[in-house]
Amino acid sequence: MSHCQNPEAEALLDQPIAVLDKGFVRLVDYMGGDARIVQSARVSYGEGTRTVREDGALIHYLMRNDHTSPFEQVLLTFHCKTPIFVARQWVRHRTARLNEISGRYSVMRDEFYLPERDQIRRQSKSNKQARSDETLPFEEANRIVQNFEAEQKQVYANYQQMLDAGLARELARMNLPLSLYTEWYWNIDLNNLFHFLRLRLDDHAQYEIREFAAALARCAKAVAPLAYDAFEEHILHAVRFSRTECAALQNLLDGREPGLDERPARIFNQKLAQLKKIADANKEAAPVEDPIPVNPNS
Ligand SMILES: Cc1cc2nc3c(=O)[nH]c(=O)nc-3n(C[C@H](O)[C@H](O)[C@H](O)COP(=O)(O)OP(=O)(O)OC[C@H]3O[C@@H](n4cnc5c(N)ncnc54)[C@H](O)[C@@H]3O)c2cc1C
Numbered sequence: 018m019s020h021c022q023n024p025e026a027e028a029l030l031d032q033p034i035a036v037l038d039k040g041f042v043r044l045v046d047y048m049g050g051d052a053r054i055v056q057s058a059r060v061s062y063g064e065g066t067r068t069v070r071e072d073g074a075l076i077h078y079l080m081r082n083d084h085t086s087p088f089e090q091v092l093l094t095f096h097c098k099t100p101i102f103v104a105r106q107w108v109r110h111r112t113a114r115l116n117e118i119s120g121r122y123s124v125m126r127d128e129f130y131l132p133e134r135d136q137i138r139r140q141s142k143s144n145k146q147a148r149s150d151e152t153l154p155f156e157e158a159n160r161i162v163q164n165f166e167a168e169q170k171q172v173y174a175n176y177q178q179m180l181d182a183g184l185a186r187e188l189a190r191m192n193l194p195l196s197l198y199t200e201w202y203w204n205i206d207l208n209n210l211f212h213f214l215r216l217r218l219d220d221h222a223q224y225e226i227r228e229f230a231a232a233l234a235r236c237a238k239a240v241a242p243l244a245y246d247a248f249e250e251h252i253l254h255a256v257r258f259s260r261t262e263c264a265a266l267q268n269l270l271d272g273r274e275p276g277l278d279e280r281p282a283r284i285f286n287q288k289l290a291q292l293k294k295i296a297d298a299n300k301e302a303a304p305v306e307d308p309i310p311v312n313p314n315s
Pocket residue numbers: 109110111112209212213216217221222223
């Protein structure tokens with residue numbers, strides 16, 4: 018089988034998935050899927066895909082054992098429109114290829130991100146990098162959004178004025194803010210997309226990039242549903258404990274106190290809460306298939 022097609026992914030092609038107020042993620046193209054992952058994992062045996070059940074078990078085995086290279090055989094190309102401050106976080110992921118709109122070549126569009134009122138929050142007291150969980154009274158939030166909007170209009174009017182006066186586009190754009198929307202084509206393999214999603218779907222990531230990550234995840238799931246299921250099972254909804262935390266966990270299992278100081282105990286308890294959340298959500302989930310033996314060193 019030389020060309021993988023997945024009906025779910027075909028249906029998504031060229032359909033922009035709306036994100037935030039003016040952004041989107043659009044799956045432009047993809048190469049490979051679950052079948053390509055198992056083909057490439059089994060290449061040493063000269064065998065292709067078997068049953069869905071066996072393929073699923075193999076993909077779980079690969080994911081569980083960090084046998085990542087077969088996932089790199091799947092490629093996805095996206096067209097994305099995102100505020101520049103999200104783009105700044107996004108480009109930290111170096112294992113993708115991208116082409117972005119040029120503010121030297123093109124006039125930047127009058128399109129700025131304005132958050133929903135319920136996303137207007139005070140600084141978090143517990144996390145220096147985050148906003149609080151509490152929303153503001155509507156009137157206060159509304160006033161802040163109106164201030165953002167007025168400032169954006171003013172900056173864009175100045176930009177327009179400088180362009181009209183003949184200033185070079187590469188200079189006129191200099192004061193445009195981080196809330197301005199940019200666009201790019203972004204091409205990444207599935208293994209590195211999973212790495213991106215693990216970091217950017219996480220609660221610690223900023224709300225705005227999480228929204229984009231959710232749209233990318235939807236596309237990844239459509240292209241390679243078995244691989245996405247294995248990613249959710251072994252990575253996204255798994256909890257990692259440090260050596261000290263493992264000892265604390267063993268203490269708990271033995272009916273003793275965890276034996277941690279205040280700060281490590283707080284982090285440990287957060288992980289236990291996360292563990293409970295995942296376990297509760299997972300009660301109805303089907304059991305994981307037994308692995309099919311493959312040589313992970315091949
Ligand atoms: C919640 C959150 C907060 C963050 N806060 C900050 C911050 O305050 N300041 C800041 O500067 N950044 C911050 N970052 C960015 C973060 O430090 C990483 O740069 C970003 O998440 C990309 O991760 P990565 O390097 O693993 O990913 P990628 O660049 O996608 O790389 C994937 C993997 O490929 C390998 N790799 C890629 N390039 C190389 C290389 N050149 N050499 C060796 N191995 C390589 C690594 O194994 C890497 O894990 C934050 C990220 C998150 C998720």
